[in-house]
Amino acid sequence: MSRIKSDKVLIGENYVLNSNSQNLKEACSKYNLIIEKAQMKAKQIIDEANNIKLEANTIKDEAIQILNKTNDDASKIIEKAKNDANEQSQLIIKKAFEEGSKKGYEEGKIEAYNDVTKELEDKILNVDNFTKSLFDIKKKIIRSSYVDILELVVLICEKITGEMFKNNDDILLNLIKEASLKLTSENEVIKLITNPKMYERLISISNRIKDEIPKLNNICIIEDNNVSCDGVIVESLSCRIDATLSSCIDELKEKLFNELKNTPDETIINDFENG
Numbered sequence: 001m002s003r004i005k006s007d008k009v010l011i012g013e014n015y016v017l018n019s020n021s022q023n024l025k026e027a028c029s030k031y032n033l034i035i036e037k038a039q040m041k042a043k044q045i046i047d048e049a050n051n052i053k054l055e056a057n058t059i060k061d062e063a064i065q066i067l068n069k070t071n072d073d074a075s076k077i078i079e080k081a082k083n084d085a086n087e088q089s090q091l092i093i094k095k096a097f098e099e100g101s102k103k104g105y106e107e108g109k110i111e112a113y114n115d116v117t118k119e120l121e122d123k124i125l126n127v128d129n130f131t132k133s134l135f136d137i138k139k140k141i142i143r144s145s146y147v148d149i150l151e152l153v154v155l156i157c158e159k160i161t162g163e164m165f166k167n168n169d170d171i172l173l174n175l176i177k178e179a180s181l182k183l184t185s186e187n188e189v190i191k192l193i194t195n196p197k198m199y200e201r202l203i204s205i206s207n208r209i210k211d212e213i214p215k216l217n218n219i220c221i222i223e224d225n226n227v228s229c230d231g232v233i234v235e236s237l238s239c240r241i242d243a244t245l246s247s248c249i250d251e252l253k254e255k256l257f258n259e260l261k262n263t264p265d266e267t268i269i270n271d272f273e274n275g
Contacts, residue, residue, distance in 0.1 A: 064273075084119075139265045142272045146260055154253045158246075165230055165245050169205050172231065173212065179234040179243035180215045189218045193233040196223045202232065 165171050176192070183190070192209075194202055202209075202221050209216050227233055231244030260268075 150256050175231050175243045177213055179241040180213050182241050183215055183236055189220050190216050191220050191222055191235040193222045193224045195227045195229045197229050199223050
């Protein structure tokens with residue numbers, strides 16, 4: 001059940017820090033501990049990203065090896081077709097010549113030419129179909145590699161931004177600020193709907209929200225378990241805007257995959273081979 005705790009939003013109050021030396025030491029110690037944990041987590045994420053990049057390069061190398069081997073096979077098929085055609089042509093001509101008469105020789109020569117021509121045309125057609133199939137396989141392998149790489153990029157982005165969001169109120173403030181730009185109304189009460197776990201955090205930056213975002217001078221913070229813990233929903237009388245980190249990443253992911261989908265196959269293959 002959503003509830004409004006506007007009595008916890010303090011406007012214009014002055015807060016005085018305790019100057020007790022022991023409290024300051026404890027605060028500094030906690031701050032240093034948080035910094036150390038953040039640095040360790042950042043190093044872990046970077047190591048994971050490097051491993052993922054190594055896996056992506058391995059996929060690319062394997063795909064190139066498959067394509068090179070297939071090209072070699074196609075060249076061997078064409079060369080064998082030519083050699084087989086020449087051998088059969090010589091055999092048919094020799095047989096016709098041995099049968100005797102000039103008429104038989106000429107007829108045999110024509111028959112040999114027609115047979116060899118038809119067989120060669122069939123082999124060339126088969127090679128052409130094989131080449132087209134090879135190109136289709138090549139496209140699928142390369143597109144699949146790009147899809148895998150994009151998935152890895154999004155995964156890394158989610159991990160890094162998720163960790164930063166936990167300890168950086170500026171990211172939350174920027175999400176709210178971006179959402180406020182889409183509001184069309186002025187001087188009305190704006191609802192910030194958030195998960196109960198985010199409530200106290202929003203209360204702590206409520207004065208900053210009012211100071212830095214004039215449109216949100218009159219705000220009402222509401223708890224809702226259906227909202228994720230990575231942002232808020234900004235709601236006015238005229239619109240409702242999702243200002244969560246996950247929605248931003250989903251929007252970025254959709255743009256990246258749409259761009260990949262609309263990129264011509266030739267462009268993707270050239271970028272892959274020249275990259």
